[in-house]
Amino acid sequence: MGIGCFAWAAYGIWAQSDAQLDAAAGVSVPSVEPSPSPVPATPEPALYPEHPAKGDKIGSLEIPVLRRTLPVIEGTGAKELARGVGHYAGSVLPGEDDNCVLSGHRDTVFRQLFKVKIGDPLVVKTSAGTFTYEVKRTRIVHADDKTVIVPADHAVLTLTTCYPFNYIGSAPDRYIVSADLMMSD
Amino acid sequence: MPKKVRRLSLLVALLVVVVMAIPAAAMAAVEAPVLLGTTSSYAVLAGSGITVAGPVNSTTINGDIGTFPTTSITGLGNVVLNGTNQDGNTLTQGAKTDLITAYNDAAGRTGGVSIVGNELANKTLTPGVYKAGSGVLYLSSGTLTLDAQNNPDAVFILQASSGLTIASETNIELVNDARFCRVFWVVPSDATLQTGSHFVGHLFAMNSIFVFTGATIEGQLLARNGAVTLDNNTITNGLCTSQSPASLHVIKHVINDNGRTSVAHDFSVHVRTTGGVDVALSPAAGVEAPGITYTLDPGTYVVGEGAHAGYTVSFSGDSDSSGGITLVAGEDATVTVTNNDTAQGGGTENGGETENGGEIPKTSTPLYDVLLLGVALMLVGSVGWRIRKLLG
Numbered sequence: 223m224g225i226g227c228f229a230w231a232a233y234g235i236w237a238q239s240d241a242q243l244d245a246a247a248g249v250s251v252p253s254v255e256p257s258p259s260p261v262p263a264t265p266e267p268a269l270y271p272e273h274p275a276k277g278d279k280i281g282s283l284e285i286p287v288l289r290r291t292l293p294v295i296e297g298t299g300a301k302e303l304a305r306g307v308g309h310y311a312g313s314v315l316p317g318e319d320d321n322c323v324l325s326g327h328r329d330t331v332f333r334q335l336f337k338v339k340i341g342d343p344l345v346v347k348t349s350a351g352t353f354t355y356e357v358k359r360t361r362i363v364h365a366d367d368k369t370v371i372v373p374a375d376h377a378v379l380t381l382t383t384c385y386p387f388n389y390i391g392s393a394p395d396r397y398i399v400s401a402d403l404m405m406s407d
Numbered sequence: 408m409p410k411k412v413r414r415l416s417l418l419v420a421l422l423v424v425v426v427m428a429i430p431a432a433a434m435a436a437v438e439a440p441v442l443l444g445t446t447s448s449y450a451v452l453a454g455s456g457i458t459v460a461g462p463v464n465s466t467t468i469n470g471d472i473g474t475f476p477t478t479s480i481t482g483l484g485n486v487v488l489n490g491t492n493q494d495g496n497t498l499t500q501g502a503k504t505d506l507i508t509a510y511n512d513a514a515g516r517t518g519g520v521s522i523v524g525n526e527l528a529n530k531t532l533t534p535g536v537y538k539a540g541s542g543v544l545y546l547s548s549g550t551l552t553l554d555a556q557n558n559p560d561a562v563f564i565l566q567a568s569s570g571l572t573i574a575s576e577t578n579i580e581l582v583n584d585a586r587f588c589r590v591f592w593v594v595p596s597d598a599t600l601q602t603g604s605h606f607v608g609h610l611f612a613m614n615s616i617f618v619f620t621g622a623t624i625e626g627q628l629l630a631r632n633g634a635v636t637l638d639n640n641t642i643t644n645g646l647c648t649s650q651s652p653a654s655l656h657v658i659k660h661v662i663n664d665n666g667r668t669s670v671a672h673d674f675s676v677h678v679r680t681t682g683g684v685d686v687a688l689s690p691a692a693g694v695e696a697p698g699i700t701y702t703l704d705p706g707t708y709v710v711g712e713g714a715h716a717g718y719t720v721s722f723s724g725d726s727d728s729s730g731g732i733t734l735v736a737g738e739d740a741t742v743t744v745t746n747n748d749t750a751q752g753g754g755t756e757n758g759g760e761t762e763n764g765g766e767i768p769k770t771s772t773p774l775y776d777v778l779l780l781g782v783a784l785m786l787v788g789s790v791g792w793r794i795r796k797l798l799g
Contacts, residue, residue: 363767
């Protein structure tokens with residue numbers, strides 16, 4: 223039975239992190255520019271025609287320094303986080319002028335998030351385009367910190383995961399990566 | 408009898424009309440200052456020359472001097488001039504033109520209260536227009552008091568019908584925030600300021616201005632056609648300071664025509680100096696009309712707001728399109744800051760901006776726990792198996 227538990231857990235960690243790659247590869251294809259013509263230069267056109275439903279795959283997050291591309295799922299419930307990086311529904315969508323929050327499991331998709339350093343690029347691809355962010359800050363906050371998910375006056379990408387990364391049980395802290403939008407295509 | 412009644416009622420009606428008209432006229436008597444144009448920098452401006460008698464350096468003039476079309480200035484060596492001698496140059500010529508405008512403005516103010524007996528001695532005047540009867544207007548003794556009634560912008564206009572004579576050792580006193588730069592004298596003939604008198608205000612004379620020994624002047628001596636003669640005097644055309652504050656109303660108006668839900672008080676309103684310093688009461692939460700009222704010193708300010716995603720901002724009313732506004736003394740200005748929500752569809756699940764103070768999602772799976780449990784069980788299992796083997 224012990225072997226079983228070990229095997230299941232080990233497989234879970236391995237399989238999930240690997241499955242992301244396939245899923246991501248699948249999603250990044252349709253997200254390439256729906257149709258470039260009907261985008262008039264009106265002031266601040268909506269990037270997204272409507273807000274996605276919980277569980278929708280909204281795009282992908284590429285972390286070049288980790289050589290990983292992860293699917294981004296709308297919502298941060300257990301179900302969504304099991305499928306990839308979750309988009310916190312109370313935050314704006316990637317590329318929009320405000321704080322976009324993406325969360326992922328510390329032991330699967332964001333297991334190596336600590337390797338992301340200031341200045342590293344983060345690339346989010348969605349139906350609205352490709353958004354390249356640059357990491358400006360990493361920090362560790364308590365799980366109930368209220369200064370992470372806050373509005374911003376410009377396009378910000380915030381990645382969150384639990385901390386410490388290898389903590390047994392419910393981790394008391396959160397690891398935060400903040401990035402500013404540099405480029406959108 | 409019915410005829411009499413009718414006449415009486417007509418009389419009453421007339422009386423009512425007259426009584427109603429009086430306060431209306433009184434209200435209309437809030438006078439604007441006379442605009443001085445380019446004459447404002449001059450302490451002495453003449454049409455047919457300036458003559459300064461007395462010992463060397465015995466007269467002090469704080470302000471510019473000039474004369475045109477006769478450009479002679481006699482006794483300049485008797486003057487300590489804290490200003491510029493513009494003689495008859497183009498600046499003086501321009502100022503002479505502006506003097507005509509100012510003179511006509513002051514002379515043209517209507518509704519003047521008659522000055523009883525053409526005598527200003529020991530009178531106290533409240534703000535307004537005062538008109539002399541025919542003959543010379545006198546301040547023959549004592550003090551003329553000008554009472555601004557605590558309004559530093561209150562204007563006094565004194566219209567002579569002929570000459571003006573300010574007698575020896577008389578005084579003009581400003582009380583309750585009255586200021587020399589809001590006092591205007593218009594004299595269609597000559598003005599004479601006798602020995603030791605103290606005169607206050609902008610003096611517009613059609614002909615000449617004669618100033619005798621020891622008289623002091625706070626204001627200007629501006630003669631359209633004649634000369635200005637001085638003798639041991641001090642003339643100070645100072646700055647018009649201690650201005651009254653201005654009122655600035657800032658209205659925050661929010662338009663949600665794209666489904667966003669922020670309201671005025673979700674925005675912070677700033678009123679800053681051009682140096683970027685917030686004034687008192689700034690920043691404050693926005694308020695729809697009538698808005699927030701700031702009491703400010705005259706000057707230039709910038710209305711702005713704190714960052715608020717999902718809305719465009721525009722400024723209207725008395726400011727420029729980026730919220731800059733220059734307030735003059737006593738002004739009552741309004742700036743409306745309009746925020747219009749931008750098209751959305753994306754945004755958050757609630758449509759608006761990213762929520763403030765959201766809880767960071769829990770991102771631990773039980774995988775590590777299970778992994779540990781697995782290791783533990785394997786250990787227990789192997790130990791158990793070993794023990795059983797040893798026992799067996």
